[in-house]
């Protein structure tokens with residue numbers, strides 16, 4: 061279904077052509093003076109230059125032609141040559157009645173659906189999740205849902221970091237604590253125990269402690285490095301520990317992601333890409349893509365047009381060791397082989413931008429991907445504390461993600477109990493849903509690349525542009541609908557939305573009619589904040605309408621069922637949009 065702007069633009073373009081002007085001047089936009097009109101066309105001003113005429117002399121005949129059409133309530137040419145447009149209430153009502161009938165509310169799907177891999181989350185095994193991982197997870201989850209909504213085949217991959225030196229550190233740390241474990245006995249040939257020799261809590265203590273200890277103890281650091289090397293080369297005992305670490309970590313990670321309403325289709329690991337490395341390196345050498353530079357194997361990725369220095373992409377260190385780069389390139393090989401994606405999107409902190417630029421160039425130059433495979437990097441900004449610096453715990457440490465979530469759900473719990481009577485269990489459930497929504501909305505309502513301030517009070521407020529406000533609106537609509545049902549009423553099958561009966565209703569309908577445009581923008585720009593902004597505008601328009609309209613007390617059945625139909629559509633669209641940003645509404649709050 062065409063967007064409402066497209067429909068209006070078509071009419072206006074036609075009138076430009078019939079008046080003897082180029083159709084390109086008939087482009088319509090949303091009005092920047094909503095007090096005067098809903099839409100506007102400024103084409104006459106530009107056309108004036110081409111045709112050497114006064115803009116009014118162009119706008120006037122166009123408007124006269126358009127006035128014959130009955131889809132406007134008002135269309136006027138005003139000085140110096142703007143065309144101000146307000147559509148008729150009948151046209152608007154017809155449009156949203158049509159939206160109700162169509163799949164996805166008439167939002168046109170991608171005409172050429174593609175297979176897209178999103179690499180997001182990116183947690184590291186045995187290291188606690190922090191805020192950066194949270195941002196990647198919730199932004200990626202939303203982008204995945206948006207791309208999918210538009211009809212693409214989307215595969216979300218957590219891309220676990222399980223291959224770095226942190227593994228050696230953890231194993232060395234474990235050895236320090238429990239040297240007698242059978243895994244450390246090189247003469248042991250039997251089966252290793254099925255149960256892990258540590259809990260997740262212990263595991264999460266080991267890494268930071270070992271990492272700290274290694275800073276001042278070169279011997280320990282060397283040992284960890286050596287263990288990493290042995291592990292990567294198949295040491296039996298270390299492999300067995302590593303498997304335990306994977307299992308314990310993944311079980312725990314899944315719990316946190318579930319709380320955040322984030323789910324991955326794939327739990328691929330950096331280690332899964334390792335088998336592809338030898339052939340890839342050979343291929344780079346055979347095709348003269350790679351050269352030796354200061355002992356290391358590198359691929360040059362500089363381009364003449366570069367304005368900044370782009371370092372070469374290192375494939376093997378001088379000692380033959382592989383790097384994060386090597387793994388990422390091999391992962392591309394693996395993905396092309398297993399899924400042949402048309403597009404890959406990586407979502408990390410924007411500080412990794414140059415890194416990914418290098419990887420993408422290398423993958424293109426060496427033809428690991430097809431010419432038309434799109435590679436995108438989406439870098440996000442930092443979550444800051446109120447002091448404007450990267451968010452820390454009160455003690456100045458890195459905030460564990462679970463504690464961060466808890467600080468928000470606790471605040472919501474307090475607010476819920478303060479205002480309503482609810483039993484403890486329900487209050488807890490509500491606080492969990494609303495708290496997570498507050499956190500996610502607080503994040504996603506910002507442009508992805510921007511830094512933002514984590515502000516519990518603001519995020520959890522039930523008023524303003526917040527997650528709780530959106531959920532509150534949803535709960536309110538649900539409660540009106542149940543009241544209507546409790547009165548023994550039911551919408552007739554052929555219920556329709558009548559033309560607006562007030563300015564508030566008109567404004568609400570206008571917001572509804574924008575859904576397609578918003579989705580289009582959110583999709584093309586991969587921008588969840590577009591959806592948040594729309595949620596807020598729509599919720600706000602609904603609440604203004606609601607305060608001015610006595611829906612339940614209305615005696616005219618036709619009018620009442622029109623309103624019920626209207627707010628049902630508002631509810632459906634709100635629910636669709638919150639699902640796209642990965643949040644859920646409670647039944648009450």
Ligand code: ARG
Pocket residue numbers: 179181182183184219220221388406407408
């Ligand atoms: N594990 C990495 C980190 O914590 C993020 C991984 C991003 N994805 C990738 N393919 N490199 O920084």
